[in-house]
Amino acid sequence: MRPGQQILINGASGGVGTFAVQVGKWLGAEVTAVCRARNVELVTSLGADHVIDYTRDDFTRDAGRYDVVFDLVGNHSLTRLRRALKPGGTVLISGGGVSTGGSLIGPMGLAIRAMLVAPLVRRHRILTVDARPGPENLATLRELAEAGTLVPIIDRTYELGEVPDAIRYVEDEHARAKVVIVV
Incomplete structure (x- = not known):
């Protein structure tokens, strides 16, 4: 780009x-x-x-x-x-x-x-898309996150025992952004 x-x-x-x-x-x-x-x-x-x-x-x-x-x-x-x-x-x-x-x-x-x-x-x-980002790309993403330019968006969080519910939500409800599993 x-x-x-x-x-x-x-x-x-x-x-x-x-x-x-x-x-x-x-x-x-x-x-x-x-x-x-x-x-x-x-x-x-x-x-x-x-x-x-x-x-x-x-x-x-x-x-x-x-x-x-x-x-x-x-x-x-x-x-x-x-x-x-x-x-x-x-x-x-x-x-x-x-x-x-x-x-x-x-x-x-x-x-x-x-x-x-x-x-x-x-x-x-x-x-x-190559799923293996190189160290330079990861460093850039870290810098963007630290600067607040790249902000992770979390839709919902689930406990580890609720993983099946989390998967259902992602598949059936068209989750927005990230769904997080709390360990």
């Missing part, structure tokens, strides 16, 4: 999405957050410039075009995600989220397809 670029974050009110909105703003991007209506105030408070309510609008069918589409949900095909990009733009896929089509491999199917298709695509870049 470079200052002034436009990023769309699909799943902006989730555990990773709330951090992505904040990091996007820190990098100087114009951030569009995709979430449901009940989370508009949350993502706006984190710095989102624009919000799309996915229950009313489909960003892959809108006229908006972005330099980066960061997909944390996995509810759109690669073709549809690429439709929301500017020429030369990047789709960034994170494993997790919901399955698109009920495949045996679940939501990882989109990430696997992205890795297979990426070398064949000329007009856009397709990347998957």
Whole structure:
């Protein structure tokens, strides 16, 4: 990302999405957050410039075009995600989220397809998130947290014995931000 670029974050009110909105703003991007209506105030408070309510609008069918589409949900095909990009733009896929089509491999199917298709695509870049951040990135995140630029948002806390309830809440209730287990 470079200052002034436009990023769309699909799943902006989730555990990773709330951090992505904040990091996007820190990098100087114009951030569009995709979430449901009940989370508009949350993502706006984190710095989102624009919000799309996915229950009313489909960003892959809108006229908006972005330099980066960061997909944390996995509810759109690669073709549809690429439709929301500017020429030369990047789709960034994170494993997790919901399955698109009920495949045996679940939501990882989109990430696997992205890795297979990426070398064949000329007009856009397709990347998957590397889950092993390097020490430099972790140091930057620590500095941002210490400065108050990156603030963790906690939706609910559960005791260790309530883990099944916590998992149900995350899966069924579309938890906002992070759900914490107290040990």
